[in-house]
Amino acid sequence: MKQRLGAVERLFPMPCVLVVGGTMEEADTLAVAWINVVSSTPPTIAMGLRKSRRTLDLIHSTGGTFTVNVPDTKLAPQVDYCGIVSGNTADKFAATGLTLVPAALVGTPIIDECPYNIECRTTHEVEVGEYIVVFGEIVECHAEERVLREGTTIAEMDALDPLVYCAGVREYRGLGPKLCDAYKIGNAFRPGELDG
Protein backbone atom coordinates (compact mmCIF):
# COMPACT_ATOMS: atom_id res chain seq x y z
CA MET A 1 0.00 0.00 0.00
CA LYS A 2 1.43 3.37 -1.06
CA GLN A 3 1.04 6.67 0.71
CA ARG A 4 1.19 10.14 -0.88
CA LEU A 5 3.89 12.33 0.63
CA GLY A 6 3.44 15.66 -1.16
CA ALA A 7 6.25 17.39 -3.05
CA VAL A 8 9.41 16.55 -1.09
CA GLU A 9 12.92 17.18 -2.45
CA ARG A 10 14.48 13.79 -1.82
CA LEU A 11 16.17 11.12 -3.89
CA PHE A 12 17.98 8.00 -2.65
CA PRO A 13 20.88 7.76 -2.25
CA MET A 14 22.90 10.97 -2.68
CA PRO A 15 26.66 11.49 -2.70
CA CYS A 16 28.13 13.90 -0.15
CA VAL A 17 31.15 15.79 -1.42
CA LEU A 18 33.17 18.84 -0.46
CA VAL A 19 33.02 21.56 -3.13
CA VAL A 20 35.84 24.09 -2.99
CA GLY A 21 35.74 27.59 -4.49
CA GLY A 22 38.46 30.24 -4.53
CA THR A 23 42.24 30.02 -4.61
CA MET A 24 45.13 28.75 -2.47
CA GLU A 25 45.12 32.21 -0.85
CA GLU A 26 41.38 32.45 -0.20
CA ALA A 27 39.13 29.41 -0.37
CA ASP A 28 35.99 28.01 1.20
CA THR A 29 34.34 24.62 1.08
CA LEU A 30 30.83 23.34 1.41
CA ALA A 31 29.25 19.90 1.84
CA VAL A 32 27.09 19.26 -1.23
CA ALA A 33 24.69 16.34 -1.70
CA TRP A 34 22.74 17.84 -4.63
CA ILE A 35 25.31 17.03 -7.29
CA ASN A 36 25.84 14.50 -10.07
CA VAL A 37 27.29 13.95 -13.52
CA VAL A 38 24.84 15.05 -16.26
CA SER A 39 26.76 14.61 -19.53
CA SER A 40 29.83 12.94 -21.01
CA THR A 41 30.07 15.28 -24.05
CA PRO A 42 31.96 17.01 -22.53
CA PRO A 43 32.16 15.38 -19.06
CA THR A 44 29.96 17.70 -17.00
CA ILE A 45 28.77 17.91 -13.42
CA ALA A 46 25.74 19.89 -12.22
CA MET A 47 25.07 20.93 -8.63
CA GLY A 48 22.47 23.03 -6.84
CA LEU A 49 23.89 25.66 -4.48
CA ARG A 50 21.89 28.09 -2.37
CA LYS A 51 22.52 31.61 -3.70
CA SER A 52 23.72 32.89 -0.32
CA ARG A 53 26.64 30.44 -0.10
CA ARG A 54 30.09 31.98 0.20
CA THR A 55 31.56 29.15 -1.86
CA LEU A 56 29.36 30.26 -4.77
CA ASP A 57 30.73 33.82 -4.48
CA LEU A 58 34.25 32.38 -4.50
CA ILE A 59 33.46 30.28 -7.58
CA HIS A 60 32.35 33.46 -9.33
CA SER A 61 35.45 35.33 -8.12
CA THR A 62 37.76 33.02 -10.11
CA GLY A 63 35.67 33.09 -13.27
CA GLY A 64 33.93 29.82 -12.46
CA THR A 65 36.49 27.24 -11.36
CA PHE A 66 35.72 24.80 -8.54
CA THR A 67 36.79 21.39 -7.29
CA VAL A 68 34.68 18.45 -6.16
CA ASN A 69 36.35 16.39 -3.46
CA VAL A 70 34.97 12.92 -2.67
CA PRO A 71 35.48 12.07 1.02
CA ASP A 72 35.63 8.59 2.47
CA THR A 73 33.43 7.55 5.37
CA LYS A 74 36.12 8.37 7.95
CA LEU A 75 35.72 12.06 7.02
CA ALA A 76 31.99 12.18 7.90
CA PRO A 77 32.50 14.50 10.91
CA GLN A 78 34.62 16.96 8.92
CA VAL A 79 32.19 16.91 5.98
CA ASP A 80 29.23 17.43 8.28
CA TYR A 81 30.90 20.41 9.93
CA CYS A 82 31.47 21.94 6.47
CA GLY A 83 27.73 21.62 5.84
CA ILE A 84 26.63 23.05 9.19
CA VAL A 85 28.90 26.09 9.51
CA SER A 86 29.16 29.18 7.27
CA GLY A 87 32.52 30.18 5.83
CA ASN A 88 31.56 33.75 6.69
CA THR A 89 31.99 33.03 10.41
CA ALA A 90 34.51 30.15 10.57
CA ASP A 91 37.68 28.95 8.83
CA LYS A 92 36.58 25.44 8.00
CA PHE A 93 40.07 24.28 7.08
CA ALA A 94 41.57 25.47 10.36
CA ALA A 95 38.71 23.91 12.35
CA THR A 96 38.78 20.50 10.66
CA GLY A 97 42.43 20.16 9.71
CA LEU A 98 41.51 19.52 6.07
CA THR A 99 44.41 20.52 3.81
CA LEU A 100 44.26 22.42 0.51
CA VAL A 101 46.78 21.52 -2.18
CA PRO A 102 47.09 22.94 -5.70
CA ALA A 103 45.05 21.34 -8.48
CA ALA A 104 46.55 20.62 -11.92
CA LEU A 105 44.54 22.65 -14.44
CA VAL A 106 42.53 25.16 -12.40
CA GLY A 107 43.59 27.71 -9.80
CA THR A 108 41.15 26.39 -7.21
CA PRO A 109 42.76 23.88 -4.82
CA ILE A 110 41.72 20.33 -4.00
CA ILE A 111 41.42 18.74 -0.54
CA ASP A 112 44.33 16.42 0.09
CA GLU A 113 42.52 14.14 2.57
CA CYS A 114 39.77 13.30 0.06
CA PRO A 115 40.88 10.26 -1.97
CA TYR A 116 39.19 11.42 -5.19
CA ASN A 117 39.14 14.96 -6.61
CA ILE A 118 37.56 16.53 -9.68
CA GLU A 119 38.56 19.87 -11.24
CA CYS A 120 35.79 21.81 -12.97
CA ARG A 121 35.22 24.98 -14.98
CA THR A 122 31.71 26.46 -14.99
CA THR A 123 30.05 26.37 -18.39
CA HIS A 124 26.64 27.73 -17.42
CA GLU A 125 24.32 28.43 -14.55
CA VAL A 126 20.56 28.06 -14.21
CA GLU A 127 18.56 29.89 -11.56
CA VAL A 128 15.92 27.76 -9.81
CA GLY A 129 14.28 29.80 -7.07
CA GLU A 130 16.80 30.42 -4.28
CA TYR A 131 19.31 28.05 -5.86
CA ILE A 132 21.82 28.33 -8.67
CA VAL A 133 22.46 25.14 -10.59
CA VAL A 134 26.10 25.33 -11.62
CA PHE A 135 27.20 23.26 -14.62
CA GLY A 136 30.92 22.49 -14.51
CA GLU A 137 32.96 20.83 -17.21
CA ILE A 138 35.22 18.19 -15.66
CA VAL A 139 38.74 19.00 -16.85
CA GLU A 140 40.87 16.74 -14.63
CA CYS A 141 40.50 14.09 -11.91
CA HIS A 142 42.85 12.75 -9.26
CA ALA A 143 42.74 9.63 -7.12
CA GLU A 144 44.90 8.08 -4.44
CA GLU A 145 46.87 5.30 -6.10
CA ARG A 146 45.77 2.87 -3.38
CA VAL A 147 42.09 3.16 -4.51
CA LEU A 148 42.76 2.47 -8.20
CA ARG A 149 42.48 -0.84 -10.01
CA GLU A 150 46.04 -1.43 -11.12
CA GLY A 151 46.93 0.18 -14.44
CA THR A 152 43.50 1.82 -14.88
CA THR A 153 41.63 5.00 -13.92
CA ILE A 154 38.92 2.92 -12.22
CA ALA A 155 38.41 3.42 -8.49
CA GLU A 156 37.63 0.29 -6.47
CA MET A 157 34.70 0.98 -4.20
CA ASP A 158 35.89 -0.90 -1.09
CA ALA A 159 39.13 1.11 -1.19
CA LEU A 160 37.48 4.45 -2.05
CA ASP A 161 34.76 3.92 0.59
CA PRO A 162 32.77 7.00 -0.47
CA LEU A 163 30.49 8.77 1.98
CA VAL A 164 26.76 8.43 1.23
CA TYR A 165 24.08 10.90 2.30
CA CYS A 166 20.54 9.73 2.99
CA ALA A 167 17.97 12.53 2.69
CA GLY A 168 14.97 12.77 4.99
CA VAL A 169 16.46 10.58 7.73
CA ARG A 170 19.60 12.75 7.50
CA GLU A 171 22.02 9.86 7.93
CA TYR A 172 25.51 9.23 6.67
CA ARG A 173 26.25 5.74 5.47
CA GLY A 174 28.86 3.90 3.46
CA LEU A 175 28.33 1.46 0.61
CA GLY A 176 27.20 -2.09 1.20
CA PRO A 177 28.97 -5.04 -0.45
CA LYS A 178 28.85 -5.50 -4.21
CA LEU A 179 25.58 -7.08 -5.39
CA CYS A 180 26.24 -7.69 -9.08
CA ASP A 181 27.71 -6.26 -12.28
CA ALA A 182 25.90 -3.51 -14.16
CA TYR A 183 25.42 -3.91 -17.93
CA LYS A 184 25.42 -7.66 -17.33
CA ILE A 185 22.88 -8.94 -14.78
CA GLY A 186 20.03 -7.48 -16.86
CA ASN A 187 20.84 -9.78 -19.77
CA ALA A 188 18.87 -12.44 -17.88
CA PHE A 189 15.72 -10.80 -19.27
CA ARG A 190 16.79 -11.00 -22.91
CA PRO A 191 14.87 -13.76 -24.69
CA GLY A 192 18.07 -15.32 -26.06
CA GLU A 193 19.63 -15.68 -22.65
CA LEU A 194 16.47 -17.10 -21.11
CA ASP A 195 16.64 -19.95 -23.64
CA GLY A 196 20.33 -20.65 -23.05
Place this chain on the structure above:
Amino acid sequence: MKQRLGAVERLFPMPCVLVVGGTMEEADTLAVAWINVVSSTPPTIAMGLRKSRRTLDLIHSTGGTFTVNVPDTKLAPQVDYCGIVSGNTADKFAATGLTLVPAALVGTPIIDECPYNIECRTTHEVEVGEYIVVFGEIVECHAEERVLREGTTIAEMDALDPLVYCAGVREYRGLGPKLCDAYKIGNAFRPGELDG
Protein backbone atom coordinates in the same frame (compact mmCIF):
# COMPACT_ATOMS: atom_id res chain seq x y z
CA MET B 1 50.27 9.58 -3.52
CA LYS B 2 47.71 10.81 -6.03
CA GLN B 3 47.48 9.96 -9.71
CA ARG B 4 45.97 12.13 -12.46
CA LEU B 5 43.15 10.37 -14.32
CA GLY B 6 42.17 12.85 -17.03
CA ALA B 7 38.63 14.15 -17.49
CA VAL B 8 36.39 11.20 -16.51
CA GLU B 9 32.66 11.58 -15.93
CA ARG B 10 32.34 9.83 -12.58
CA LEU B 11 31.07 10.72 -9.12
CA PHE B 12 30.61 8.37 -6.13
CA PRO B 13 28.06 7.10 -5.37
CA MET B 14 25.16 7.57 -7.78
CA PRO B 15 21.52 6.59 -7.40
CA CYS B 16 20.02 4.29 -10.03
CA VAL B 17 16.36 4.95 -10.74
CA LEU B 18 13.82 4.10 -13.40
CA VAL B 19 12.55 7.18 -15.23
CA VAL B 20 9.21 6.73 -16.99
CA GLY B 21 7.95 8.88 -19.87
CA GLY B 22 4.63 8.67 -21.70
CA THR B 23 1.16 7.57 -20.61
CA MET B 24 -0.65 4.46 -19.35
CA GLU B 25 -1.31 3.68 -23.04
CA GLU B 26 2.25 4.22 -24.28
CA ALA B 27 5.20 4.42 -21.92
CA ASP B 28 8.87 3.58 -21.78
CA THR B 29 11.38 3.49 -18.96
CA LEU B 30 15.10 3.95 -18.65
CA ALA B 31 17.67 3.31 -15.91
CA VAL B 32 19.15 6.69 -14.96
CA ALA B 33 22.13 7.24 -12.65
CA TRP B 34 22.83 10.85 -13.69
CA ILE B 35 20.08 12.40 -11.60
CA ASN B 36 19.71 14.33 -8.35
CA VAL B 37 17.73 17.00 -6.55
CA VAL B 38 19.05 20.50 -7.37
CA SER B 39 16.65 22.91 -5.61
CA SER B 40 13.95 23.03 -2.96
CA THR B 41 12.37 26.27 -4.26
CA PRO B 42 10.45 24.66 -5.84
CA PRO B 43 11.53 21.04 -5.24
CA THR B 44 13.35 20.24 -8.48
CA ILE B 45 15.20 17.27 -9.94
CA ALA B 46 17.71 17.47 -12.80
CA MET B 47 18.85 14.52 -14.93
CA GLY B 48 21.06 14.05 -17.95
CA LEU B 49 19.50 11.97 -20.76
CA ARG B 50 21.11 11.08 -24.08
CA LYS B 51 19.19 12.87 -26.84
CA SER B 52 18.48 9.63 -28.70
CA ARG B 53 16.55 8.06 -25.81
CA ARG B 54 12.96 7.07 -26.55
CA THR B 55 11.94 7.99 -22.99
CA LEU B 56 12.99 11.59 -23.72
CA ASP B 57 10.74 11.64 -26.81
CA LEU B 58 7.89 10.31 -24.66
CA ILE B 59 8.54 13.00 -22.02
CA HIS B 60 8.24 15.60 -24.77
CA SER B 61 5.09 13.95 -26.13
CA THR B 62 3.17 14.65 -22.90
CA GLY B 63 4.36 18.23 -22.58
CA GLY B 64 7.12 17.32 -20.13
CA THR B 65 5.77 14.99 -17.44
CA PHE B 66 7.85 12.09 -16.15
CA THR B 67 8.15 9.93 -13.06
CA VAL B 68 11.24 8.89 -11.11
CA ASN B 69 10.92 5.46 -9.55
CA VAL B 70 13.41 4.41 -6.85
CA PRO B 71 14.02 0.64 -6.96
CA ASP B 72 15.23 -1.48 -4.08
CA THR B 73 18.25 -3.74 -4.43
CA LYS B 74 16.11 -6.78 -5.28
CA LEU B 75 15.17 -5.05 -8.56
CA ALA B 76 18.80 -4.73 -9.76
CA PRO B 77 18.34 -7.21 -12.66
CA GLN B 78 15.17 -5.48 -13.90
CA VAL B 79 16.78 -2.03 -13.61
CA ASP B 80 19.90 -3.18 -15.40
CA TYR B 81 17.84 -4.61 -18.26
CA CYS B 82 16.07 -1.24 -18.60
CA GLY B 83 19.49 0.37 -18.98
CA ILE B 84 20.86 -2.12 -21.50
CA VAL B 85 17.93 -2.48 -23.91
CA SER B 86 16.26 0.17 -26.10
CA GLY B 87 12.53 0.74 -25.89
CA ASN B 88 12.55 0.93 -29.67
CA THR B 89 13.21 -2.80 -29.92
CA ALA B 90 11.77 -4.28 -26.71
CA ASP B 91 8.77 -3.84 -24.40
CA LYS B 92 10.65 -3.46 -21.12
CA PHE B 93 7.53 -3.88 -19.00
CA ALA B 94 6.55 -7.14 -20.67
CA ALA B 95 10.12 -8.46 -20.43
CA THR B 96 10.68 -7.61 -16.75
CA GLY B 97 7.18 -7.86 -15.34
CA LEU B 98 7.39 -4.31 -13.95
CA THR B 99 3.89 -2.86 -13.59
CA LEU B 100 2.71 0.64 -14.48
CA VAL B 101 0.01 2.22 -12.32
CA PRO B 102 -1.51 5.72 -12.59
CA ALA B 103 0.22 8.58 -10.79
CA ALA B 104 -1.74 11.19 -8.82
CA LEU B 105 -1.06 14.55 -10.49
CA VAL B 106 0.54 13.76 -13.84
CA GLY B 107 -0.61 11.55 -16.71
CA THR B 108 2.65 9.57 -16.75
CA PRO B 109 2.43 6.37 -14.70
CA ILE B 110 4.65 5.17 -11.85
CA ILE B 111 6.19 1.72 -11.41
CA ASP B 112 4.32 -0.21 -8.74
CA GLU B 113 7.23 -2.46 -7.71
CA CYS B 114 9.46 0.53 -6.87
CA PRO B 115 8.87 1.46 -3.21
CA TYR B 116 9.33 5.21 -3.78
CA ASN B 117 8.02 7.27 -6.71
CA ILE B 118 8.32 10.92 -7.68
CA GLU B 119 6.05 12.76 -10.13
CA CYS B 120 7.65 15.60 -12.11
CA ARG B 121 6.78 18.28 -14.63
CA THR B 122 9.59 19.62 -16.82
CA THR B 123 10.39 23.29 -16.16
CA HIS B 124 13.37 23.67 -18.48
CA GLU B 125 15.98 21.82 -20.46
CA VAL B 126 19.66 22.53 -21.05
CA GLU B 127 21.58 21.01 -23.97
CA VAL B 128 25.05 19.73 -23.05
CA GLY B 129 26.60 18.08 -26.10
CA GLU B 130 24.73 14.87 -26.87
CA TYR B 131 22.73 15.11 -23.65
CA ILE B 132 19.66 17.03 -22.56
CA VAL B 133 19.58 18.00 -18.90
CA VAL B 134 15.91 17.92 -17.98
CA PHE B 135 14.81 19.97 -14.96
CA GLY B 136 11.60 18.62 -13.43
CA GLU B 137 9.59 20.18 -10.66
CA ILE B 138 8.63 17.53 -8.10
CA VAL B 139 4.85 17.76 -7.74
CA GLU B 140 4.07 14.60 -5.75
CA CYS B 141 5.81 11.63 -4.12
CA HIS B 142 4.62 8.20 -3.05
CA ALA B 143 6.14 5.58 -0.77
CA GLU B 144 5.21 2.15 0.42
CA GLU B 145 3.83 2.52 3.94
CA ARG B 146 6.19 -0.18 5.20
CA VAL B 147 9.26 2.00 4.39
CA LEU B 148 7.99 5.13 6.21
CA ARG B 149 8.83 6.22 9.73
CA GLU B 150 5.44 6.09 11.42
CA GLY B 151 3.41 9.26 11.04
CA THR B 152 5.99 11.01 8.83
CA THR B 153 6.99 11.31 5.17
CA ILE B 154 10.51 10.10 6.02
CA ALA B 155 11.69 6.87 4.41
CA GLU B 156 13.78 4.57 6.60
CA MET B 157 16.83 3.46 4.66
CA ASP B 158 16.99 -0.18 5.82
CA ALA B 159 13.37 -0.62 4.72
CA LEU B 160 13.71 1.35 1.46
CA ASP B 161 17.00 -0.43 0.60
CA PRO B 162 17.69 1.79 -2.44
CA LEU B 163 19.84 0.53 -5.29
CA VAL B 164 23.22 2.27 -5.61
CA TYR B 165 25.22 2.56 -8.83
CA CYS B 166 29.01 2.73 -8.74
CA ALA B 167 30.50 4.34 -11.85
CA GLY B 168 33.76 3.13 -13.39
CA VAL B 169 33.63 -0.32 -11.77
CA ARG B 170 30.04 -0.59 -13.03
CA GLU B 171 28.74 -2.29 -9.89
CA TYR B 172 25.39 -2.27 -8.16
CA ARG B 173 25.48 -2.09 -4.40
CA GLY B 174 23.12 -1.35 -1.52
CA LEU B 175 23.70 0.95 1.42
CA GLY B 176 25.93 0.00 4.31
CA PRO B 177 24.77 0.41 7.92
CA LYS B 178 24.16 3.86 9.37
CA LEU B 179 27.38 5.59 10.43
CA CYS B 180 26.12 8.73 12.16
CA ASP B 181 23.60 11.57 12.05
CA ALA B 182 24.05 14.44 9.60
CA TYR B 183 23.73 18.01 10.93
CA LYS B 184 24.99 16.67 14.24
CA ILE B 185 28.31 14.77 14.16
CA GLY B 186 30.05 17.86 12.72
CA ASN B 187 29.31 19.85 15.86
CA ALA B 188 32.36 18.12 17.36
CA PHE B 189 34.49 20.68 15.49
CA ARG B 190 32.73 23.71 16.93
CA PRO B 191 34.93 25.36 19.59
CA GLY B 192 32.09 25.37 22.16
CA GLU B 193 31.51 21.65 21.89
CA LEU B 194 35.22 20.85 22.09
CA ASP B 195 35.32 22.57 25.47
CA GLY B 196 32.24 20.81 26.79
